[in-house]
Amino acid sequence: MFREIAIIAPGAMGSAVARRLLEHGIRVTTLLEGRSVESRRRADDAGMIGVEPTRLVEADIIFSIVPPAQALPLAETIAPLLRQSHRKPIFVDCNAVSVETVTRVAGVIEASGAPFADAGIIGGPPVPGGAGPTFYMSGTPALELDALNDVGLQTVVMEGPIGTASALKMSYAGITKGLTGIAAAMILAAVRGGAAASLHKELGLSQAQLLQRFGKSLPDMYPKAYRWVAEMREIAAFAGDDPASARLYQALADFYETIADDYEGPQANTQAIDDFLRLKD
Amino acid sequence: MFREIAIIAPGAMGSAVARRLLEHGIRVTTLLEGRSVESRRRADDAGMIGVEPTRLVEADIIFSIVPPAQALPLAETIAPLLRQSHRKPIFVDCNAVSVETVTRVAGVIEASGAPFADAGIIGGPPVPGGAGPTFYMSGTPALELDALNDVGLQTVVMEGPIGTASALKMSYAGITKGLTGIAAAMILAAVRGGAAASLHKELGLSQAQLLQRFGKSLPDMYPKAYRWVAEMREIAAFAGDDPASARLYQALADFYETIADDYEGPQANTQAIDDFLRLKD
Numbered sequence: 432m433f434r435e436i437a438i439i440a441p442g443a444m445g446s447a448v449a450r451r452l453l454e455h456g457i458r459v460t461t462l463l464e465g466r467s468v469e470s471r472r473r474a475d476d477a478g479m480i481g482v483e484p485t486r487l488v489e490a491d492i493i494f495s496i497v498p499p500a501q502a503l504p505l506a507e508t509i510a511p512l513l514r515q516s517h518r519k520p521i522f523v524d525c526n527a528v529s530v531e532t533v534t535r536v537a538g539v540i541e542a543s544g545a546p547f548a549d550a551g552i553i554g555g556p557p558v559p560g561g562a563g564p565t566f567y568m569s570g571t572p573a574l575e576l577d578a579l580n581d582v583g584l585q586t587v588v589m590e591g592p593i594g595t596a597s598a599l600k601m602s603y604a605g606i607t608k609g610l611t612g613i614a615a616a617m618i619l620a621a622v623r624g625g626a627a628a629s630l631h632k633e634l635g636l637s638q639a640q641l642l643q644r645f646g647k648s649l650p651d652m653y654p655k656a657y658r659w660v661a662e663m664r665e666i667a668a669f670a671g672d673d674p675a676s677a678r679l680y681q682a683l684a685d686f687y688e689t690i691a692d693d694y695e696g697p698q699a700n701t702q703a704i705d706d707f708l709r710l711k712d
Numbered sequence: 713m714f715r716e717i718a719i720i721a722p723g724a725m726g727s728a729v730a731r732r733l734l735e736h737g738i739r740v741t742t743l744l745e746g747r748s749v750e751s752r753r754r755a756d757d758a759g760m761i762g763v764e765p766t767r768l769v770e771a772d773i774i775f776s777i778v779p780p781a782q783a784l785p786l787a788e789t790i791a792p793l794l795r796q797s798h799r800k801p802i803f804v805d806c807n808a809v810s811v812e813t814v815t816r817v818a819g820v821i822e823a824s825g826a827p828f829a830d831a832g833i834i835g836g837p838p839v840p841g842g843a844g845p846t847f848y849m850s851g852t853p854a855l856e857l858d859a860l861n862d863v864g865l866q867t868v869v870m871e872g873p874i875g876t877a878s879a880l881k882m883s884y885a886g887i888t889k890g891l892t893g894i895a896a897a898m899i900l901a902a903v904r905g906g907a908a909a910s911l912h913k914e915l916g917l918s919q920a921q922l923l924q925r926f927g928k929s930l931p932d933m934y935p936k937a938y939r940w941v942a943e944m945r946e947i948a949a950f951a952g953d954d955p956a957s958a959r960l961y962q963a964l965a966d967f968y969e970t971i972a973d974d975y976e977g978p979q980a981n982t983q984a985i986d987d988f989l990r991l992k993d
Contacts, residue, residue, distance in 0.1 A: 598905025624879025
């Protein structure tokens with residue numbers, strides 16, 4: 432049974448997972464050095480305990496929950512501490528990274544003597560007293576992590592080596608976030624072409640489920656678009672055995688970059704999408 | 713009121729539209745010179761009358777319903793006949809082409825003195841005794857085409873110049889066929905990554921509407937993929953004011969080319985998708 436779990440970092444997902452674990456009697460530690468005021472407040476609110484890096488590796492499990500580009504640097508920071516430590520917690524990479532990236536992360540961690548599991552989180556952060564995401568896990572050490580189901584985290588241990596959980600995460604996100612991207616791109620193109628009202632009406636008639644989905648998925652996306660840029664690049668690498676698929680997700684990364692820039696600045700595109708979604712037929 | 717409508721060419725859509733018009737008492741002519749045995753049989757079955765090009769322009773309306781790459785060449789073939797003719801039928805480009813392409817087609821036709829309307833067909837070919845697609849029309853001559861509603865063709869006349877109907881068609885197809893493309897790409901990537909069974913199960917749990925849609929939209933796509941290559945390139949041109957969107961649809965064109973090649977040959981990818989869709993969770 433697990434008593435202490437370390438979660439890096441206390442972002443929206445990490446702090447909500449921490450809160451869920453705390454509700455189930457788990458002590459949750461984290462690193463706060465160099466974190467923003469907002470992260471420190473989130474960690475505090477969730478009941479996470481800020482500790483020194485050398486103390487962090489005393490946990491039973493370390494969850495890495497960071498933006499895709501930080502997955503490997505974080506592992507490289509933690510690996511020397513794991514090497515020096517007598518305790519060897521299971522290091523679980525929960526990030527939206529390609530099979531190639533997670534394999535490199537695994538190599539860094541395993542060289543320290545600590546066991547490594549691959550994880551893909553599907554779904555949004557746990558809601559207090561409500562639903563939570565599913566943690567898909569792969570790699571041999573994942574077998575021990577089935578017990579996370581007993582402490583509030585819905586966990587599915589997959590057959591398959593390290594990389595299998597990330598392949599699931601990438602393909603799932605590729606479909607759901609890919610759909611959001613093409614919808615945003617085509618709505619903006621329809622607006623430019625003077626066809627927005629007709630597109631809204633026709634979608635309502637013949638694609639009502641999609642139109643209803645866009646009403647929530649598009650506005651939810653704007654503040655996350657900057658994170659999705661890196662995630663789309665990971666999906667491009669994941670799909671790289673097919674060059675056309677790789678180019679498709681590279682283009683989606685570039686598109687989300689334009690959305691992120693617009694959202695930080697003039698909000699002309701996000702406003703145009705909002706106006707589209709509010710049309711009455 | 714319309715008595716005679718020319719439809720080029722007698723493809724799946726063209727011949728089904730012809731049949732619908734014939735059921736409403738319209739005489740439908742077409743060009744058969746140089747067409748395949750299959751096209752001739754389809755035209756014959758639908759009751760279309762094969763005529764000489766000089767006779768074709770005696771119709772009240774000419775519908776151009778051809779693959780995207782043939783839209784401009786067809787207009788260039790018909791324009792000289794229209795110029796020499798006393799009758800000036802409304803030439804209606806119904807093709808899945810960009811605003812840029814349809815504007816060029818319009819220029820060619822209008823130079824002959826014939827009126828031109830832009831149309832976008834949304835939905836599959838009319839089913840005998842059943843539902844049919846919607847013909848969205850734009851451009852001033854489109855106002856006269858509202859009467860097509862009286863002869864079995866659901867027609868919506870849009871406010872807006874030539875290009876508006878094509879913008880609707882492009883953005884609508886960009887969403888629906890874009891979704892089909894990203895789904896195919898990600899299912900194949902999941903298969904390669906050993907995550908197919910988990911992806912199927914998770915989609916069934918959290919994206920049941922999408923999974924159900926894929927069960928029909930993906931197999932329906934294989935035999936059409938070769939046509940969608942050109943359509944995706946038209947959408948890339950249509951979305952070209954945003955370079956990332958243009959690259960996105962260029963990549964989808966390339967992806968559909970790999971699907972079309974596979975379907976003509978080994979059918980390894982289409983088989984892998986079919987196997988995925990048949991998974992039982």
